Every structure is written in C-alpha cells, then in structure tokens.
Amino acid sequence: MxxxxxxxxxxxxxxxxxxxxxSSQSTPPAVRWSGYIQARETxxxxxGLTGSINRARLSAAGSVPGxxxxxxxxxxxxxxxxxxxxxxxxxxxxxxxxxxxGVQVGQFKTPFTREFITSLAEVETADRAxxxxxxxxxxxxxxxxxxxxxxxxxxTAGIFNGDGQNVTANADSxxxxxxxxxxxxxxxxxxxxxxxxxxxxxxxxxxxxxxxxPWGVIRAEYIGQHFDIGGDDDDGWYFLVASxxxxxxxxxxxxxxxxxxxxxxVPLEAWTVGANxxxxxxxxxxxxxxxxxxxxxxGVRRGLGLAQFQVIF
Numbered sequence: 224m225x226x227x228x229x230x231x232x233x234x235x236x237x238x239x240x241x242x243x244x245x246s247s248q249s250t251p252p253a254v255r256w257s258g259y260i261q262a263r264e265t266x267x268x269x270x271g272l273t274g275s276i277n278r279a280r281l282s283a284a285g286s287v288p289g290x291x292x293x294x295x296x297x298x299x300x301x302x303x304x305x306x307x308x309x310x311x312x313x314x315x316x317x318x319x320x321x322x323x324x325g326v327q328v329g330q331f332k333t334p335f336t337r338e339f340i341t342s343l344a345e346v347e348t349a350d351r352a353x354x355x356x357x358x359x360x361x362x363x364x365x366x367x368x369x370x371x372x373x374x375x376x377x378x379t380a381g382i383f384n385g386d387g388q389n390v391t392a393n394a395d396s397x398x399x400x401x402x403x404x405x406x407x408x409x410x411x412x413x414x415x416x417x418x419x420x421x422x423x424x425x426x427x428x429x430x431x432x433x434x435x436x437p438w439g440v441i442r443a444e445y446i447g448q449h450f451d452i453g454g455d456d457d458d459g460w461y462f463l464v465a466s467x468x469x470x471x472x473x474x475x476x477x478x479x480x481x482x483x484x485x486x487x488x489v490p491l492e493a494w495t496v497g498a499n500x501x502x503x504x505x506x507x508x509x510x511x512x513x514x515x516x517x518x519x520x521x522g523v524r525r526g527l528g529l530a531q532f533q534v535i536f
Contacts (some may be wrong), residue, residue: 238337254285258296258343266528277531278343280313292318294331312389313362315503318397319395324370327381330388334379334403335417336366336444338461347440347465347475348495351529354459354481358427360399360419362388379403381402387422397422411436425450434506439466443535448484455484457490462466465499473499492517508533 259293261277282296296314315328332340338351339359350356360383367381384390385399403417412434419427440463445459459481467473475497482490497512510531517524 225298233317252287253285254287255280256286257532259342260328261349261531261533263349263529263531267525282314290320290457292320294318313359313489325369326366327368328366330362330364333363333365333399333401333419334369334381335359335381335419335427336413336429336446337399337405337433338442339445344508344533344535347442347463347473347499349512349529352459352461352477352479352481353442353491353493354461354479355444356483358429358448358457358459360385360401360427363399364388364391365399374407375445376404377405397424419529423451425454439464457481457483471501473501475499489519492522506535508535510513 237243241526244315258279258281260279265271265275266272270312276299279299279301280296281299282294284294284340286292286392293313295317296312298311298313300309300311302371312330314329314331316331318327320326334340336355338346338355339361343351361511363383364386365381365383367379369379371377380402381400383399383401384393385397386454392451397427399419399421401417401419402488403412405415407413412432415431415433419430421427421508425448427446427448429444432442434441442463445458445460445462447456449456459479460477461477463477465473465475475495477495479494480490480492482488493516493520494512495512495514497510500509500511501507502509510529510533512527512529512531515524516527
C-alpha cells in the first residue's frame with residue numbers, strides 16, 4: 224500500500240505537466256488590438272469651417288505556431304451627403320518569417336515610397352505629399368517577400384493583382400510588380416529606391432532620403448511615372464524638415480511639387496508650415512498646419528488652415 228502511495232505521489236508532477244500542456248494547447252492564441260482616430264477641423268476661404276473624421280481604424284493581430292502571424296485592419300468611414308457610413312477592409316494578410324526572411328500573402332500596402340508605407344499616424348504632416356497620394360500603388364492583393372541583411376540593407380519584392388484594394392478579380396489579366404531596397408549609410412541616414420511596373424502599361428519609380436536623429440529629421444522623395452506606350456512622364460517631389468524644440472513640441476516645414484507630363488497639365492506647388500504637439504505623450508498628437516497650394520501658370524494660390532487631434536491606442 225505504501226509503495227503504491229509513493230508511486231502515485233511521484234507521478235503527480237508528470238500528470239500536472241501533461242494537463243498544463245493540454246490546457247495551453249486548448250487556449251486560443253491572444254489577439255492584440257490597436258488603432259487610431261484622427262478628428263479634424265479645416266478652414267478655407269469661400270468654404271468656411273469644416274469638421275471631419277480623417278481616419279478611424281481598428282486592427283487585430285496575432286500569431287499561430289509555425290512562425291506565422293496575421294493581421295486584419297478595417298477603416299470606419301463617416302457618411303457624406305447621400306452616402307451612408309461604412310467599413311472598408313484595409314489589411315488582411317498572413318505572414319511567415321524565418322530569421323531575416325519574411326513572406327506575406329493577402330491584402331496590404333505595396334512596398335513603394337517611404338512615406339506611403341509609413342503609417343499616416345506617424346507621418347509628421349496631417350496628409351501625405353500629393354505626389355505620394357497620386358503615384359503610389361497603395362494597397363493591393365498579392366504576395367511579397369522581404370529579406371534583411373545585417374541590419375543595414377533590406378530588399379522587398381512582390382507581385383499583385385494591380386487593381387487596388389478589395390478588388391478580388393484581375394479584370395485586365397495584367398499584374399503589378401513592386402520592388403524596394405533600402406540601405407543605412409550611417410546610423411542616422413538611410414537611402415531607398417523603389418520601382419513598380421504595371422505590365423503592359425507603365426512604370427513608376429522613386430528614390431528617397433531619410434535622416435532621423437534626436438535633434439531633428441530630414442525627409443525627401445522624388446517619384447516619377449513613365450508610360451510604356453505614349454504619354455509624357457509624370458513626376459514630383461517633396462522635402463520635409465522637422466525638429467523638436469521640447470519633448471512635446473515639434474515644428475515642421477514641408478515643400479512639394481507635382482506635375483503631369485501632358486502638354487496642358489497644370490502643375491501643383493505647395494508648402495506647409497506647422498507643428499506637432501504631444502502634451503500627454505506619444506499616444507496623443509495635436510497637429511496645427513497652414514497649407515498653401517498653387518496651381519496653374521500663372522498660379523492661383525489658396526490657403527488652408529488645419530487642426531487635427533489624434534489618439535493612438
């Protein structure tokens with residue numbers, strides 16, 4: 224009897240470990256929630272004061288065994304005149320990683336231009352540069368691979384439908400190929416180059432410079448588009464300087480230009496001055512801007528005042 228009791232006591236740790244393993248396997252993986260909200264007020268001559276929700280996004284992410292992770296993000300859109308509020312799928316992808324190699328499939332941002340692949344919640348200005356909004360292929364459905372070399376260089380390449388986000392049918396049977404490479408020259412300075420080719424249609428290309436230090440940032444990009452058959456090149460650039468005066472105040476200046484290649488195209492030039500305020504830490508940001516845009520030759524200039532409150536969670 225005593226021998227049986229001793230054997231049972233000896234087996235208790237093993238039994239407990241087996242039950243714990245079974246319990247951990249039956250527990251579903253944790254889901255991480257995140258997102259951000261941007262509430263905005265703008266003032267413009269002949270238009271007046273306008274309030275809007277610039278962005279309201281919610282993301283869920285997690286991982287499963289096998290070095291596989293996933294992410295789903297939706298954008299909540301407010302209604303406008305004659306239009307109901309809606310939810311739009313932004314990201315929905317699965318990613319596999321092994322050391323410095325990653326493979327991603329689903330819907331996500333194409334790796335073209337530094338400013339576009341950076342979350343708008345982290346861009347210094349309230350909006351991206353006009354040339355980025357116009358020429359970047361944005362989100363699409365496809366697959367992509369990326370590889371990092373020693374923390375100095377990163378190479379990314381992908382193939383996509385070429386029809387944009389939430390379009391599951393490839394209507395024209397052509398595809399979009401996108402590739403990007405970055406190289407860190409010194410600890411504070413990185414250079415990048417990217418190309419996107421719509422097979423049988425056009426090629427978009429660009430280079431960028433990113434200097435980021437505790438004393439300030441300098442960012443610049445040049446982006447162009449060349450048509451395979453006919454048409455003149457479109458191109459544009461932006462240049463941004465921002466420097467923290469205190470831990471919560473960051474003034475910034477941005478210059479930009481974009482021009483279509485057509486003979487009768489109207490060029491756009493703009494400058495932005497403003498500041499980002501973070502009185503309660505990194506999770507909140509107040510952006511104050513004055514944007515001046517000039518179009519045409521001779522140019523017609525219009526100004527826009529903007530105040531935006533952002534919360535990241």
